[in-house]
Amino acid sequence: MQTIVLLAPSWGELQELLNIISVAAKDAKLCFNTKKTVTMIFNPHHHYKRLHSVFPSFSLSFVTQFKYLRHLIEDTLCDDSDINRELRCLFTRANVLKRRFWRCSVDVKL
Secondary structure, three states: OOOOOOOOOOHHHHHHHHHHHHHHHHHHOOOOOOOOOEEOOOOOOOHHHOOOOOOOOOOOEEOOEEEEOOEEEEOOOOOHHHHHHHHHHHHHHHHHHHHHOOOOOHHHHO
């Protein structure tokens, strides 16, 4: 399974990249799973810097969060939810270790 990430400064240039990839995929006889393909728009922190509030519809679905390389990427560029997810995983792994070795002596645990 391969992942392709396309970054573009505008929706028009994103459409150009999609067209280029479409042609290249046909030449290489590749297909893309459009059910797994999503679009994310990173909005600036200040609303007055936004160029468009409504974007043309792509054939792709828009998301506010996306999991990439086991990390959660958000359109707000905030990583709080990813840090919280990692903390929950850490606590889960610690509890599994605690449960497996609860009968062991202190010497064995050390």
